[in-house]
Each structure stands twice: as C-alpha cells, then as structure tokens.
Amino acid sequence: MSPPPSRAPPSPPTAAHAAADIEGTWSFSGGEVVIAAQADGSFLGTVIRPTRFSNCVHPTAEQMWTGLRLQPDGQYWGKHQWFNTATCAYIERGNTAFRTLTKPDGKKFLRVCFAGPEFPETQPSIDAAGESTGTTTGCQDSDLLAPPAAPTTPNVNTIATLPSQGKKKCLSKRSFRIRLKEPKGDALDSAKVFVNGKLVRTIKRDRITAPVNLKGLPKGRYTVKITAKTVLGKTISGTRKYRTCTKKKTSKSKSRV
Known part of the structure; x- marks a missing residue:
C-alpha cells in the first residue's frame, strides 16, 4: 500500500474572521x-x-x-x-x-x-x-x-474524568482510571499521562483511557499531569494533585485460653 499523503497540522487563520457558511x-x-x-x-x-x-x-x-x-x-x-x-x-x-x-x-x-x-x-x-x-x-x-468550534483551547477539566477528593484531606481509592472525552467539534489525536513525572500507559479504543495505580506507594502527595493533542492541532494540558491516605490498620483479636 502506498503511504498516506502528508498530514501537516491545519494552519490557523492569521486574524479573526467572520465564519464562512461552509465552516x-x-x-x-x-x-x-x-x-x-x-x-x-x-x-x-x-x-x-x-x-x-x-x-x-x-x-x-x-x-x-x-x-x-x-x-x-x-x-x-x-x-x-x-x-x-x-x-x-x-x-x-x-x-x-x-x-x-x-x-x-x-x-x-x-x-x-x-x-x-x-x-x-x-x-x-x-x-x-x-x-x-x-x-x-x-x-x-x-x-x-x-457550528465552527470556538478558537479557544478546551480546558483539561472539560475532557478528563478524574476522581475528586472533595472535602476529604486525602484520596482513599488508590487505583482509578482516567477517561478522556473528545472536545466538541474536534477529536483527540494522542494523549500522555504522567504520575509524578512517570509516563503511564494509555489505551485508545472508543476513547483514550489511562489506568493509575498508587497502591503500594507510601503516603504522600502525587501529581497527575495530562497532555493531549487534538486532530485540529490544539494542545490541552493540566495537572491535578492528590494526597493518599494511610492504610487502615486491622486489629487482630486475641484468642482466649
């Protein structure tokens, strides 16, 4: 099979313009x-x-x-x-x-x-x-x-499904999956997810997902960073910090003699 035609990123307009009827x-x-x-x-x-x-x-x-x-x-x-x-x-x-x-x-x-x-x-x-x-x-x-998509770049919070600590001081669930949804009027071409600077494997099927596993790691603060690129050439990036909870100690009952 012959190679596909060159895929240069779309070039944005140099100045604001009224949207044409074909856009x-x-x-x-x-x-x-x-x-x-x-x-x-x-x-x-x-x-x-x-x-x-x-x-x-x-x-x-x-x-x-x-x-x-x-x-x-x-x-x-x-x-x-x-x-x-x-x-x-x-x-x-x-x-x-x-x-x-x-x-x-x-x-x-x-x-x-x-x-x-x-x-x-x-x-x-x-x-x-x-x-x-x-x-x-x-x-x-x-x-x-x-209609034509807004010229602004979407925020990572609008495309990423991430766990929330809410009012809690720490994240008790140490294993979760990040799900990335397509921005309106565009599509995700690729994405990278890092946990404390370490690249996490991503899976691309119907949508891009990334499993995050903090099990076995000591109590502390961890930074999840997402960098995604869209088909139309936009870069979406952002971070979220999590503090993990200490593992609860289970009390052992003493047997009576």
Whole structure:
C-alpha cells in the first residue's frame, strides 16, 4: 500500500474572521468532517470520525478535502482524496465542488459533487438551486452537526474524568482510571499521562483511557499531569494533585485460653 499523503497540522487563520457558511462539523458517509478556514484563505476538511467509501476508510485526522476556495457564485472548489478500491491505497485527489444549501425546514446542509482523479480536466459545479454538472461519480449531501468550534483551547477539566477528593484531606481509592472525552467539534489525536513525572500507559479504543495505580506507594502527595493533542492541532494540558491516605490498620483479636 502506498503511504498516506502528508498530514501537516491545519494552519490557523492569521486574524479573526467572520465564519464562512461552509465552516463547521458535517456528517459524511457514516463519519464526521470538520471544515475550517486556513491562513491562506482556503478551507480544509479534516476527518474527526472515520468515514467509509466502499470498503475503504478515511481515518481520523486525514485531510480529506484540501484547497477549498470560494467561487464568485457562492460555491467552493477543491480536492477530494481518493483510494484504489481494490487495495485501499491512496491515489490522486480529484476535483470536487461544494455548496451549502437549505432544506425546506430551514436546516443547512452541504452538497459535495465529485469528479474522479482519472478526469483531471473535469471540474464539477453546483448552481444555487443545487443542480450539478461535470460530476463523474455523483454527489453526496451532509448535515450540519455543529457550528465552527470556538478558537479557544478546551480546558483539561472539560475532557478528563478524574476522581475528586472533595472535602476529604486525602484520596482513599488508590487505583482509578482516567477517561478522556473528545472536545466538541474536534477529536483527540494522542494523549500522555504522567504520575509524578512517570509516563503511564494509555489505551485508545472508543476513547483514550489511562489506568493509575498508587497502591503500594507510601503516603504522600502525587501529581497527575495530562497532555493531549487534538486532530485540529490544539494542545490541552493540566495537572491535578492528590494526597493518599494511610492504610487502615486491622486489629487482630486475641484468642482466649
């Protein structure tokens, strides 16, 4: 299988801008794609939940749509990543058209029309009524799932499930699991968890988790540090300190003679 296309981190806009109608999180072929503005004025579509075409999967963090640029009539032209359907190896990108349209109930949706990479001179087009021309493989509609994410970086407390000592002076439960949930409009690409500077093994399935075991360690204060990176290039980090309790002594009853 040929190597995937280079995955450079998305470049943020250089200045604040009014969100374009194409920006946001869109459903697509069983997954989700975030379209965001780039510093050069184009737009980039990044997969945050895997999508599937035929038997091939566009994985999380793949930059599936590149070079989207607004056209004078309100549609966008860009490129879509294609696979060899027999091997699921990446091949060339094909010309693609995008336009946001409105359903009868007022909800916005995105129409995407494709030309295969074997037709490099063909550029699909979508008019204001949603009618397409120049497509070689048809079109697909996507629902808007969320508006553009806030430019601020989420706090670690919004993505991490950690035990709380509450009003207690110490943490009696010395074995627990940290669970990291996906930030809204983004996805976690990787995460590292440290306990007193020591790296803890993380497990990535439906979500990233990390088991923390303080059993057998002496009474004291321990620092849990989390550093996570998102698909859209944000870094989320934070720490929490815990004081462990002393192990309760069990009294042994004396046998009577």
